[in-house]
Amino acid sequence: MxxxxxxxxxxxxxxxxxxxxxxxxxxxxxxxxxxxxxxxxxxxxxxxxxxxxxxxxxxxxxxxxxxxxxxxxxxxxxxxxxxxxxxxxxxxxxxxxxxxxxxxxxxxxxxxxxxxxxxxxxxxRDDVAIYNSIPTVEGTIMMAIQHTDFTIHGSNIVILGLGRVGMSVARTFHHLGGRVKVGARKTEHLARASEMGLDSFQLGQLEKHVGQCDICINTIPAPIITPRVIAKMPSHILVIDLASKPGGTDFRFAEKRGIKALLAPGLPGIVxxxxxxxxxxxxxxxxxxxxxxxxxxxx
Missing domain, CATH: 3.40.50.720 (NAD(P)-binding Rossmann-like Domain)
Structure with missing residues (x-):
């Protein structure tokens, strides 16, 4: 009380x-x-x-x-x-x-x-972040469905970061049939991705892994999806940035290239x-x- x-x-x-x-x-x-x-x-x-x-x-x-x-x-x-x-x-x-x-x-x-x-x-706090990852994942799925004309199942999906939110997102999109790759810096995160049955790569190699990507989901609050990375992306890709404002995506350059990039922090409070x-x-x-x-x- x-x-x-x-x-x-x-x-x-x-x-x-x-x-x-x-x-x-x-x-x-x-x-x-x-x-x-x-x-x-x-x-x-x-x-x-x-x-x-x-x-x-x-x-x-x-x-x-x-x-x-x-x-x-x-x-x-x-x-x-x-x-x-x-x-x-x-x-x-x-x-x-x-x-x-x-x-x-x-x-x-x-x-x-x-x-x-x-x-x-x-x-x-870990407990809040982990609990919040549940509605965050549901909101991310909703956005992926609303803003694409293809199914998650069979799509090439790159997820950046395997923290508390990234892990839940990666696991769920994998279970929905997406071909998930995880980009991370920490070796323990790369090891965890392997344990989950997912492909993984070092973030420094991101440019090499977005060429065939259909959906890219960022959870890292740092400039990750730069103009150099965006230049390698196919025009149909959907970028969903879950990081706190201002996100990790160069939204100006994405718009210039005609790529749909959505900043979506605070999804639990929305969905x-x-x-x-x-x-x-x-x-x-x-x-x-x-x-x-x-x-x-x-x-």
């Missing part, structure tokens, strides 16, 4: 609704910012503006998965209010106040460090917001409960 905890939920998309629902079930007191257009009411949750919140009473602040932009602005799809998180706001919170975000950037990390608060990036929200809610509440117990609160 989270009885006695006061939590601010700042902006976000439909995933936040599952988080709010779970927090109220566990008896937390919640201040909602950026939700005034939301018709649904949650017992124990109050819609407020940033200027109305007493941040000195906050035990935790929950941000949307993207956190903030580089100006501190927070995404709010249920509001027209401009919500900005600043160092001054964080400095008003109690020392034990913890900030939760999916990911971070230089701005968010900077104001958290300056205010000496703890920041927990949920998407850095399965309820499930994606439940994943985040379960992990968040467990973390908060553990921290609450750690500071001696009774739950």
């Amino acid at each position: 989270l009885t006695g905890m006061h939590i601010a939920v700042l902006g976000g998309d439909a995933r936040q609704l599952e988080i709010i629902r779970k927090l109220t079930e566990l008896d937390a007191k919640i201040s909602l910012v950026g939700f005034e257009q939301l018709d649904h009411a949650f017992t124990g949750a109050t819609k407020e503006k940033m200027s109305e919140i007493d941040f000195s009473m906050m035990d935790a602040i929950i941000l949307p998965v993207p956190g903030t932009n580089l100006q501190g602005e927070i995404e709010t799809i249920f509001s027209n209010e401009k919500v900005v998180l600043t160092e001054e706001i964080l400095s008003r919170t109690p020392d034990h106040c913890t900030i939760y975000s999916g990911i971070t950037n230089d701005y968010l990390s900077g104001i958290v460090d300056a205010s000496k608060r703890d920041l927990i990036q949920l998407f850095e 399965a917001p309820k499930t994606a929200g439940q994943i985040l809610a379960n992990v968040l509440c467990k973390l908060m409960d553990d921290r609450n117990k750690g500071k001696g609160s009774s739950t």
